[in-house]
Amino acid sequence: MLNAEIIQIEEIEKEETEYEMKEGMKSKLLEEAALERGINVNRLSFDTMILTLEGKELLFCDMNGPLSSAAMMRIVDDKYQARSLIKRERVSVPxxxxxxxxxxxxxxxxxxxxxxxxxxxxxxxxxxxxxxxxxxxxxxxxxxxxxxxxxxxxxxxxxxxxxxFIGDDYRFFVVDGKVLAATKRARANVVGDGVHTVLQLIQAKNEQRALDRDLSHYLIPTERSKLGRLYREGRTLETVPDEGEQIIIRDESNIASGGEGIDYTDIVHDQFNEIAVKAIQSIPGFHYGGVDVIAENITHEPSENNYVVTEVEFSPGALSMFPWEGRPIDMTNPILDFYLKNLDKL
Known part of the structure; x- marks a missing residue:
């Protein structure tokens, strides 16, 4: 697959189904899970639909339903306000x-x-x-x-x-007081083979990402302006890394920046799970969402100085469902289960 004919990233055509061009990924995933369970779905727009659960119509935007209020979204999206609430729970924040x-x-x-x-x-x-x-x-x-x-x-x-805070970036997904997934958001990187350049290694990795339903939308860029870390550390796209040498390309760790998810759910320290649940529950009425943590290592016991919670996510992406390494963990059915459990509150 590594050859001069591989086209540049900006020319790579995104592999999208007709459905996913019309409907948002998070919304589509929830719709698919609902239909598999025989739940009626009435699609309204790109990211909005009505699910009928046991005769009750519930409006969803992405994976957020009627127990996710606009006021809650406003607080969660305000990182400073959210951190002030999280800090009250004696959780470390920057x-x-x-x-x-x-x-x-x-x-x-x-x-x-x-x-x-x-x-x-x-x-x-x-x-x-x-x-x-x-x-x-x-x-x-x-x-x-x-x-x-x-x-x-x-x-x-x-x-x-x-x-x-210097450390690795992790995303926890919490539903109804329980951590369902913990994923390391690894920064865009390549591993050398002693033969190919960084550019060729990126192109080869992008060919693999293009086969993934989610990652195909977020290929690793090759424009120099977006590769600050690569050049800051004295390398270029023409550098040939040694065999087994990992090269971090970007400072950003999110999937949209070319990062990749690595499943840590089964090895995360229990106290980090407790921290993630506290962060979600610090927002009044916030029942499910994402928690972003930067830590030295989430498999070790947390201390006041070895981690920070940077934010909570009102509508987290489907990171755990499409890991680069490890087992996929569903986000959609736990959300449906949560609403079925709480229909009497709606």
Missing amino acids: ASTYLRIFEREEIKTFANEIGYPIVLKPNNLSRGQGVYTNIESDASLAYHLDKISELVGDDCERILIEKQ
């Missing part, structure tokens, strides 16, 4: 604040107070857009604020400034 893009001096002052490196995160973008990590100086901060300003287009928008 030092952070919200400031508007034009408040350059205040941002710089806060960055120096908490100490570099820091992370910048826009408040109104998703899938890792505009998230900048490893900012280690005032000059780098100014440069990345300019980039966010250009991307967001409105300097009155707020951004999150937080202390960077």
Whole structure:
């Protein structure tokens, strides 16, 4: 598969079924699970449908139903507010604040107070857009604020400034007080064979990703502007890694940035599961969702200093259902079971 005729990433055609072009992936997965159980589904739009559970019609958007309120979504999507609630449960969160893009001096002052490196995160973008990590100086901060300003287009928008925690990124999926899946979100990477360049290894990996129903939408980019870590560490797309050498290509760890899920469900330390459940339950009425944790190693016992909960996710992607390594873990049927269990509350 490794040859000069493999086309560049921007030219690779995404393999999508006709259904998935019309309907969102999360919504489609829930629809499929419902139909398999004989549940009536009335599709309304790209991400919205009505499921009829035991004669009761319930409106869903993606995998979120009537017990997932708009007020809850607003709090969860506000990372700073959500962290303030999580912190009340004595769960570690990064030092952070919200400031508007034009408040350059205040941002710089806060960055120096908490100490570099820091992370910048826009408040109104998703899938890792505009998230900048490893900012280690005032000059780098100014440069990345300019980039966010250009991307967001409105300097009155707020951004999150937080202390960077060094570790691996994990996503927990919690339903009704129980962790159903724990997945490491590995950063985009390739493993050398001593023969092929980084570019060729990316292209070969993208051929594998293109065969996956979910990962086919999120191939590893090859534009230099998106490969900050690769070049920062002194490598290029023409570098030939040694056999067995792993090369981390990007700082971002989400799937949309070319990352990959590795199942840790059966080996995660029980106390990390407890932390994930606490994070979800810290939001009043929040029954199921994702919890993002950065930790040195979630198979070891957590301490005050070896992890942080960075955010909770109102509508997490189907990460555990399409792992790069490990067993797939269903998200849809536990959600249907939760609503069937709680029909009397609707």
